[in-house]
Each structure stands twice: as C-alpha cells, then as structure tokens.
Amino acid sequence: MAAYNRSRCRQKLLLLLLLCAISAPWTFLSPAHGSSKASSFQASRAHAATALMMAPMLVSTPASAAAEGDIGGAVVAYGHYLGLILATACLIAERLTIRAGMNKEEEDRMRVFDAVYGLAALLILITGYLRVTEYGKGWEFYQHEPIFWLKLTLAAVSGAASFFVTATIIKRSAAQAEVKDQVFIPMSEKLANRMTSVINAQILAIGAIPLTATLMSRGVLYADWLPWQAGAVPPVLALVGLGFRYVKEAVEWTDDDK
Template structure:
C-alpha cells in the first residue's frame, strides 16, 4: 500500500516536468490547432446565440450593408426589369373565376342532362296517364335547358378559357367529341318532337294513349343517349391531354364533317318523328 502511494506521488510530481520537455514547435502547433478549432466552433453559430446585440444591425453597420439586404435589392431590380416574371404568378387571376364558373356550369349541365334522360327512360311506357305525360314533358323541357347550358359553357371553355381554340381545333378528338354531341342532340329530337306533338294533341282534346311500338322506340333513344353521356366525357378526357394532337389536318375539314353529321342525323330523326306510324 505504501509502495502504491509513493508511485502516485512520483507521477504527480514528474508530470509538469514531462510537459516542459515537449519541443516548442510541437506546443505551438498544438496551440494553433486548438485555436483554429475554437474559432470554427465560435463561427458555427447558425442561431446567433453568441451575439449580445439586441438590434438587427451590428454596431456601426448602415442599412443596406448586409448581404441579405443586397440580395433582396438585386432580386427586386430583377423583378422590375422583367415585369412578365413579376406578374406570372397572378396572370391567371383575371380569368380564374369566370373559367371556374364555366367549368362548373359545364359539369352541372352534364349531370342535369343525365338526370333528365333517366327520368324519361323510367317514365316512358305504353298507355301513360295524362299526369305521366305532363311529367315527361317537364323533364324534356329541363333537358333542353341543360342542353343549351352545356353548349354555351362548352363554347366558352373552348374559346375563352382552358387551353384555347388554337389547341382544340387541332385536336381530332375534340371534333370526334363534337360528332358524338351532334349524334346525341340529333337523336334527342325524336323524343322531343313526339312529346311536343302529344302535348299539343292533349290540349286540343285529341289525346291518345301511347302505343307499345312508340314507347319502345323512345326507350331505345333514351338508352342511346345514356350511352352517349357515358362515352362523351371519356373522349373529352383524352382530348384535354392532347392525345392524337396533330396540326397537319385542316380543322375546317373536321368541323365541316361534324356539322354534316349533326345536320344529316337531325333531318333523319325529325323526319322519323313526324312520320312515325304504329
């Protein structure tokens, strides 16, 4: 035990002496290294915890001397020099609300037309009562209203909002959708004409129960309209994403074909409605 105490005293007494024999150059390097580390640690202060100043500016610093202020000034000058970039974020606001309302009206019209066709499909049957005939006529009037609204909002979206007519006019699927709409609208002329004729006959006291053949024909028209309502939005979805986009085909030819389909089928269904016989 006494030997251990003597050894401990010897080590303690010789430690300062041992450090005194370290070469001066090595001690200098050690001091420099420790000083550099301390400087780095003192400089790494992202939250400025070591700053004792309570103001945002250092003593004797003028406004505009900081790097952040200079960067903001340069950014402001760049935005002033390029007004297009400065207003890019708000350039769409002039048409954002009208465009959104047009889109909402377009989608609401589609749902309204779907509801009206479903009502007609479930109401039409042979030997309908006068009350059912009136209900059918009201549904067809609502169908016409929604049809006008979807046409108007579709025109606005194709010409004033969305991607613009220059894009849609060179999109073959746009004109295919117009063809489908033409078929849809032309086929609806048959049911509308029959309903109008029967309403006029009822007012004149010439009401006759609907025959089986006429009811079946009108139901088939409703089924075709329901199918069209399902396929037209699918075509519009591909169209909006530029599928099959091509500017090599003159859009006037595609528009003329769509108009010819609508006019031809309109004549066919109107003529069938006026000349239909049981």
C-alpha cells in the same frame, strides 16, 4: 387580398434569406488546395448575385397565382359540368319514366324532363363555346385535336336523337289538345319502345363525352396538319343528317307501321 400578398411577400423574403443562408457557408470554407481571401470574397459576391437574380422570380409569383385563380374560367367550367350533369340526369329520368300506357301525369313529367334537357344542352353549348374561345387552351389548340371533334360528334348525336323525343312529345301534346272530350290517349308499346331505344343511344353518347374530354385536354392524337374544316365535317353531318331523319320519323310516325 392585401393581407394575402403581404404574407406571400414575407414567405418570399424568408425563402430568399434561406437561399442566402444556404450559400453563405460555402463562402467561408477553405478550398481544398488553399485559396486566398480574395477568391473567398469573390465567391461570396457570386452567391449574393445569384440570390439577387432569383429575387424578381420570387416577387412575380403573386401575378401568376392571380392568373391561375381565374374566376371567370372557373365559373364557365362549373357551368359546363353542371349542364352535362343536368342533361344526363334528365335523360335517365326520361328513361325511367317512359313506358307503354303512361298516364297523363307521367307524360307531363316527360315533357318537363325534355324541356330541362333542352336548357341544359343550351348551357353546355354556351359554356363550351366560351371554354374553346376564351378560357380553355384556345382555338389554336382545339382545331387540331381530333378528339375534340369526336367529342362534338358525340354531342351532335345526342342532340339529334333528342329531336325525335321532343318532336314526339310536341306531336302527342298537339293531338291531345285536339281531342274535344279530353279523353287521354295512352302511348303505344311500339312508340314507347322506339323512344326508349333513342334515349338509350343518347345516354351512351353523352356518357362517352367525359372520356373524350379527358383525352382531348391531354393532347392525345394532336395533329398540327389537321384543318378545322375536316374536323367539323362529322359533327355537322351527325347533327344535320340525323336531326332531319329523327324529326321526319317523329312527324311521320304511325303505330301501324311495319
């Protein structure tokens, strides 16, 4: 780090000398209408003063470079992206695995994918909170950004939909454990189709999140007048309302429903 700072200082000194060299010839050129040596000397002093005024700006560059190289912010951002990629991978794996009449090994894999998805969602939640409050643009920006709340709504929809899948997996595992003769009960086609449609909705919701993130970071539709309470209503309703609905549907599910 010290060697890097010395190198940067040398670069700044060379740039300062270059600025002085660029300005120097103009101090010795004769004016078009003939001026005195005093005016030439005054011009030389003016250029020197300008160069000296620019020197503190050059010297302060390492501090800004250090601020831009925020390791904590980089780690949090990496964790956020990793969680999003991992959650998407788990959803795709679930979508490719689920089918009517799955064997026990396939349902065990579904259980693993769902557990990893839950961990990825937790990672996204923690790192997202840190990015909003500590390492991103700051809460003062995000609370007035409608697309930020749209992003949270999409995340809430994906999370609420996952309640149906998780509740169904838990319900089937508990029912299977109660079977004394250990006969595996395969999943019905109706339930497999319903879980497939729910996972498809999750994939669509989580797939739209990167688009909202890019628009949000650029301040698209930013509104100073928007209170955070109004922005928070859609994601809260999506998470609570849809979450309750999906859990209730999973708990009360029967294959003979019309």
